Amino acid sequence: MIRDFFRVMVVDLTTGKTRLKEIPGRAEYLGGSGLAAHLFREFGHIDRDWDDPEQPLIFAIGPLTGYFPLMSKTCCAFRSPYHNQYTESYAGGKSALSLRFADLDALVVTGKAKRLTAVCVGSRLVDVRDVEYMRGFDAIQTGRVLRKIFPGSGRRSIMRIGPAGENLSAYACINVDTFRHFGRMGGGAVMGAKNLKAICVLGDRGFDLPEGKAYPKLYKHIFEQLTTTEMMAKYHGLGTAVNINPLNALKSLPWKNLQQTSSPEAEKISGETFADDTLLRNAACAGCPVGCIHVGFVREQFQTNNQYLYRQVGYDYEPIFSCGGMLEVTEAPEVLRILDVIEKEGLDCMSAGVALAWATEALEKGAISENETLEPLKWGDSETYMRAVEHLGRQDNDFYRLLAQGTMKCAKRYGGEDYACVLGQEMAGYATGEVFFVAEGLGFRHSHLDSGGYAYDQKHDEKDVDKALNFLLQDGRERIVLNCMVGCLFSRGVYKDDLLAEALESVGYGELNGSMEDIGRRVQRMRWRLRLEMGYRPDEVVIPKRYTEITTWKGPVDVDYMDALRRAYAAKIMEMGAPPEDEGTQAPLSTAKKTPS
Structure with missing residues (x-):
């Protein structure tokens, strides 16, 4: 109904x-x-x-x-x-x-x-x-x-x-x-x-599907778009792990705590290598015909006999970047073993991998010692990283308790803020350049999926602040509409505004068709307003020094361009988060302001 x-x-x-x-x-x-x-x-x-x-x-x-x-x-x-x-x-x-x-x-x-x-x-x-x-x-x-x-x-x-x-x-x-x-x-x-x-x-009851011919006809059309065209082939084939080699070629692959943006070793943990050496099967979310979930296996031998234990571990690009390239672990099965431990501890794999990459460099530079890490962290040493993940999940000492609250918080205590790869939270796997660094650093949920800043960097070498800013605002707003649906962002190439309008019409929500852009703007404002009321200051965001030291396919990062875009985006966020006139009747949650902990 x-x-x-x-x-x-x-x-x-x-x-x-x-x-x-x-x-x-x-x-x-x-x-x-x-x-x-x-x-x-x-x-x-x-x-x-x-x-x-x-x-x-x-x-x-x-x-x-x-x-x-x-x-x-x-x-x-x-x-x-x-x-x-x-x-x-x-x-x-x-x-x-x-x-x-x-x-x-x-x-x-x-x-x-x-x-x-x-x-x-x-x-x-x-x-x-x-x-x-x-x-x-x-x-x-x-x-x-x-x-x-x-x-x-x-x-x-x-x-x-x-x-x-x-x-x-x-x-x-x-x-x-x-x-x-x-x-x-x-x-x-x-x-x-x-x-x-x-x-x-x-889910203990059913629900009725729309009557008439419009709904099944549209469903068939969308299903065919998703399964018989090349549009979604990447996600079913090698999955997002296919990004390793192209990003490496573009000098945009974070490597060794972003000390490098490419490596000749990257091929060893590419999507092709994972598929050849570890892939067991594909899986899919309920209601999805694409099957983008790639499941590999890890094998461990029992100490008492010659029998082996096999476990299934999911992988895609982000886990490989964070627990492979950022830690310089260059054997696909070893990356999966680290991910298996992260899965058990219940940690975000991107944050865990990036945090341990910072800890490894901090140990190398003498900012911390083994008294803190409890392990001799070393690039490429998967066994040591697996034990460190357990320390991190269970917070076995003061160092790991603080590291579990965020890499930058730990760096402020021990030193090493310049090479903490944090853009609001531990970075996603795209060292593509200025637009992405600003997009994730200031973005609403500090995610690479807040907008396509990483894609913009790969297609544009001009340094036009207004053009980049307009892209971030418009692309972010379009993604918000799909996030209100709540659709998989992999499908954004299929679910354009006109198709979403037709889909809403077919299930009885036709009155929403003409207002989707307005809804996107309203939600965009409301979300930013919530963050600003809770103390967020985008104009005070600092992008760590490490991001100014790298070179991508476009050459060295342009610090002046990045800072100009950062200031422009921060101003727009403050503008979007201001109480709009059409929400004047909606009282804020509280007039009290809370300083972030």
Whole structure:
């Protein structure tokens, strides 16, 4: 049934009470990113820190979820432990479709349980379990147990944390089903602060598909676009790991803590090498026919006999960059072994790899010693890095406790800020140049997916600040619309505005067609306003010195151009975050301002 309101389940872990709310605003916020920000306005607190029990953890889907292929993501929103401001993270797996089959547009979790808890949510039930016995369980072990205590069909999605989340690491992730994650900005720590080990979403009812000929005809057209053309071939074939060799050729591949932007060793961890030497199979998120998830294997021999244990490990470009090139680990199976440990600990692989790369250089330069690292960190030494990941996840000493709060925070204590590869958070894998460094450094969630700055750098060698700024603003706004749907960004080449309008029309949301650009602008403003109210100052962002020292295909980084773009983008963010006239009736969360921790 098409409805003009959002159906939201609110679970209060402190009281154990649950309620369903019908919240208006479909035409204003669409769903996904817009709905999540709207819900944070209702349930969040601007004058309380990220770990206050009453701060919400929000999961939201969009109006096309379950109706069209690749509308398969969930938006997770929260106040981040990384910078104590509002943020988002996205994941696939079965989470989105499970929420649709549970007849929910969003799930909001507030409060804090007295003991470690797991929650199962469906359309007809909420089951809260004491799982204190699972404290310290790694994320893989946790998943095995949860699948037994919360039985269900293929419409069940299990989201859980590992030790890193329990220990409140600022980049603890939420592991989703198998091989997917709410990876960035510390959603796992938010669950840990709530004593919430896991959430099971049980899709325990069906939903009707639109009647008439328009919907099945359009579905077939979109399905064919995604499966029979070359548009999505890259993602199914070698996957995003195919980026290794081209970025290396462009001198845009971060290597050895960004001391280099290319290496003759890169071929050893290329997408082609991973496919030849490690690939077991492809997998896909629920509702996706593409199959971009690439699953490799690691093999370990038991010490007592000649038998081997094989484990499956997902990989794509970002994990390979962070735990391969940044650590100069140049054997594909060894990269997978590091990723396997990161998966168990429940850490974001990009932040973990970049943090350990900084620690390795800091150890080399004498800023820290083995008294801090507990291991003789050395480029290419996968065994040592695997042990360091465990130290990081379990925060075995003061150094790792601080490193788990962010590389730059650790560098401010021990030294080495100049070579901390942090752009708002530990960098993504694109040393493409000035536009990307500004885009991620100042971007809303400090993600390479906030906008296509990395792609702009690869296509433009001119240094036109206005042109680059207009691209960042327009491209970011278009991505926000897809994030309100909540579609996989891999599909943005298919789901252009006219096709999204036709899709909305076919499922009964035709009245939204002409207002999508307005919705994108509204959500863009609302999200920036939330961050600015929580203390974000884009005009004070500093891009570390390491980014000024590199050379790409265009030559040395132009510091003056980068700084001019940084200042221009910061001014636009401040402008977008100012209270707009058409939201004058909407009161801010609080007049109190909170200094980021």
